[in-house]
Amino acid sequence: MRVDIVSIFPDYFAPLDLSLIGRAREQGLLRLAVHDLRTWTRDVHRTVDDTPYGGGPGMVMRPEPWGEALDALAPDELAPDGLTLPRLLVPSPAGVPFTQAMAHELATESHLLFACGRYEGIDQRVLDHASTRLRVTEVSLGDYVLFGGEVAVLVILEAVTRLLPGVLGNAGSLDDESHAHGLLEAPMYTKPASWRGHEVPEVLRSGDHGRIARWRRDEALTRTGTRRPDMLAALPPEILDKRDLAT
Numbered sequence: 022m023r024v025d026i027v028s029i030f031p032d033y034f035a036p037l038d039l040s041l042i043g044r045a046r047e048q049g050l051l052r053l054a055v056h057d058l059r060t061w062t063r064d065v066h067r068t069v070d071d072t073p074y075g076g077g078p079g080m081v082m083r084p085e086p087w088g089e090a091l092d093a094l095a096p097d098e099l100a101p102d103g104l105t106l107p108r109l110l111v112p113s114p115a116g117v118p119f120t121q122a123m124a125h126e127l128a129t130e131s132h133l134l135f136a137c138g139r140y141e142g143i144d145q146r147v148l149d150h151a152s153t154r155l156r157v158t159e160v161s162l163g164d165y166v167l168f169g170g171e172v173a174v175l176v177i178l179e180a181v182t183r184l185l186p187g188v189l190g191n192a193g194s195l196d197d198e199s200h201a202h203g204l205l206e207a208p209m210y211t212k213p214a215s216w217r218g219h220e221v222p223e224v225l226r227s228g229d230h231g232r233i234a235r236w237r238r239d240e241a242l243t244r245t246g247t248r249r250p251d252m253l254a255a256l257p258p259e260i261l262d263k264r265d266l267a268t
């Protein structure tokens with residue numbers, strides 16, 4: 022997977038050389054390039070923003086540098102399969118919610134482009150024009166406002182990269198994690214069995230895998246019901262099937 026990130030703070034992405042993403046890059050699973058938007062400015066002050074039409078506070082990112090950046094990074098190319106266009110993701114408070122399902126979808130893309138907005142946002146015409154040759158998605162991590170898209174790109178990249186085959190050592194850990202089956206994960210324990218007067222639930226040390234699986238499912242349902250009733254409501258009925266919860 023090829024990933025291009027455009028930002029006025031390219032140094033924000035230094036952490037991507039570390040940890041799993043760093044390894045994914047070494048393994049050749051990910052080709053990541055970070056670009057400074059100011060590369061595509063023409064004036065001596067390398068201006069990237071200006072005042073908003075229609076008035077209002079703050080500044081808006083000018084269209085010209087973005088247009089030239091996207092021209093350079095996504096020329097009228099077709100993905101190797103000749104079918105799909107590169108995907109442009111723009112983190113924004115006004116975006117569609119980013120979910121694990123979207124992470125899985127993005128993990129199948131061959132070329133991801135990220136545009137990091139700053140100030141009050143990017144001139145809308147940048148996204149409108151980009152839509153003629155890219156699949157553009159404004160994506161939100163949550164209902165809050167950041168200074169810019171950089172932190173959101175780090176989050177999205179981590180969620181997507183860990184799904185790439187070969188990145189996670191123990192692929193099994195993808196199976197039952199929270200949001201994998203529409204439920205939150207059950208509580209986890211490790212040694213010692215007793216710690217500061219707190220015991221590991223006996224069932225987890227019973228060796229009875231059927232009972233353990235039922236206990237974990239029950240805990241996951243309880244947790245999801247109390248912490249995320251919205252997720253519980255979205256569950257397909259068979260998951261709530263009481264039959265296999267009978268202890």
Ligand SMILES: COc1cccc(COC(=O)c2cn[nH]c2)c1
Pocket residue numbers: 111112113114137138139140141142143160161162163164165166167168169170171173
């Ligand atoms: C595209 O224009 C802007 C403007 C301002 C901030 C940002 C960064 O994104 C967020 O703040 C965000 C992402 N998910 N939830 C909040 C982008």
